[in-house]
Amino acid sequence: MQSFIFLLLGLIVGSFINVLIVRVPRGQSIINPRSHCPDCGHELKAFELIPVLSFILLRGKCRECGVTIPLRYPLVELMTGFLFLANFYLAAEPVELISGMVFITLLLPLSVIDLREQILPDKLNLAGMAAGLTLSFFRVDFTPLTSISGILAGGGFLFALAIISRGGIGGGDIKLMLFTGSFLGAPLVLISIFLAAILGLIASLPSLFRGQMGLKSKLPFGPFLALSALILWYFGAELLSFYLQLF
Numbered sequence: 208m209q210s211f212i213f214l215l216l217g218l219i220v221g222s223f224i225n226v227l228i229v230r231v232p233r234g235q236s237i238i239n240p241r242s243h244c245p246d247c248g249h250e251l252k253a254f255e256l257i258p259v260l261s262f263i264l265l266r267g268k269c270r271e272c273g274v275t276i277p278l279r280y281p282l283v284e285l286m287t288g289f290l291f292l293a294n295f296y297l298a299a300e301p302v303e304l305i306s307g308m309v310f311i312t313l314l315l316p317l318s319v320i321d322l323r324e325q326i327l328p329d330k331l332n333l334a335g336m337a338a339g340l341t342l343s344f345f346r347v348d349f350t351p352l353t354s355i356s357g358i359l360a361g362g363g364f365l366f367a368l369a370i371i372s373r374g375g376i377g378g379g380d381i382k383l384m385l386f387t388g389s390f391l392g393a394p395l396v397l398i399s400i401f402l403a404a405i406l407g408l409i410a411s412l413p414s415l416f417r418g419q420m421g422l423k424s425k426l427p428f429g430p431f432l433a434l435s436a437l438i439l440w441y442f443g444a445e446l447l448s449f450y451l452q453l454f
């Protein structure tokens with residue numbers, strides 16, 4: 208029953224994330240106006256706002272003008288639902304559970320916005336860092352000092368990389384590490400950067416072989432950083448203790 212509640216909560220938050228994805232890059236309010244069709248302006252009724260279900264009932268089209276609703280909407284909702292569910296199973300204590308939900312709610316829109324528009328809005332990154340730091344005061348086994356160490360290590364390391372790579376890494380990527388660092392702490396945020404580099408390299412291999420890209424890939428780095436941060440949010444503690452056991 209509890210797991211169902213968190214799945215449902217994730218689906219609902221997912222539809223809020225869809226609003227963030229469209230409005231934050233445009234500097235629009237996330238509350239006003241109410242949700243409407245971007246094509247004809249038709250204001251959505253309650254039954255058109257049910258996560259996933261409305262998309263299926265409306266067969267992916269606006270009820271008024273018939274414009275196609277991007278598949279992104281139900282996908283983001285489903286993804287949030289399952290990420291919330293996994294977070295519920297893996298969280299060790301209540302504040303970690305809440306932290307995980309905040310982490311997902313800000314990290315997911317950042318990844319999708321970066322994929323669509325190659326930007327990582329400051330608002331989301333800085334709100335994330337502030338949230339991570341604030342929550343660190345209440346988390347068990349995680350202190351404000353760990354949070355600050357993550358901010359400094361993550362931001363500092365990517366800043367150094369940005370200088371070395373001469374523009375391969377943007378300011379948005381650095382600020383994203385301030386955000387994820389505040390939730391992960393120093394060792395894990397550094398591991399997440401290495402993991403992101405490996406994942407990014409693997410993802411760009413096909414086009415590298417076809418010679419379509421130079422070494423300076425056009426693929427945004429943000430989604431890989433976000434994905435790695437999420438993997439370490441879920442499995443980082445286990446990974447770290449396993450690693451330490453080797454010695």
Ligand SMILES: [Zn+2]
Pocket residue numbers: 244245246247248249269270271272273274
């Ligand atoms: Zn419409």
